[in-house]
């Protein structure tokens with residue numbers, strides 16, 4: 459029997475079917491998971507309790523995305539700047555990440571989820587790196603949702619490593635200056651091969667990109683909710699997708715052009731794909 463996501467049931471299944479029928483399901487959703495600490499404080503608990511509950515939100519969101527047919531989900535789990543937090547929180551979060559990977563990978567694998575990671579993975583503790591690489595290898599041939607964990611990641615880090623590689627390849631004569639264009643640069647980013655996000659969700663009501671996918675978010679629709687990440691569950695995801703379905707994505711064109719020919723294989727469909735990837 460082929461692998462696939464555990465199917466939605468009851469009311470949830472009906473809500474998902476309505477969403478699938480009412481418009482396009484974003485192919486790639488990226489999420490800035492924010493507000494774990496504030497959620498914990500609000501509930502009179504230590505910060506780590508917020509992170510712990512945040513893992514539940516990750517679990518529910520991943521499952522719902524898989525069921526809806528979202529193809530890529532990218533989660534900003536740990537930024538380059540997060541290393542500056544108190545040592546105790548860094549260490550507890552790394553333990554939590556390791557535990558979550560160990561506990562969840564088998565279920566993700568059964569649900570046909572492919573795990574990927576972007577960021578300066580070498581900066582993570584060795585046991586987290588080992589577990590991550592094992593999980594990536596284990597799920598490498600899965601064909602359902604691609605779950606990318608951004609770990610020790612920042613958009614500026616991504617651009618810097620890409621520029622270093624481009625410079626090295628220019629020096630080695632592997633590429634010439636005439637080859638440099640947006641498509642080539644995108645191929646040097648850690649997200650190479652993944653289409654740009656269609657929808658960015660940020661929790662906890664902040665209006666910032668916080669050094670996330672700086673290049674890749676150029677045409678992404680942004681949805682901000684006041685909910686703290688530990689309180690974000692599939693119903694909030696559905697709200698975000700409903701909001702997305704009401705937007706008109708123009709990619710710098712005028713409304714009439716988009717309406718005139720919005721088909722995937724029409725001129726504008728092709729133009730849009732040349733910006734967002736295949």
Ligand code: FPP
Nearest residue numbers: 491492493494495496509512513516535558
């Ligand atoms: C933001 O809240 C959250 C983080 C920096 C860490 C996110 C980590 C998890 C949800 C757990 C592990 C992840 C996976 C993928 C299993 P914050 O601490 O910045 O909250 P605050 O702004 O209220 O202080």
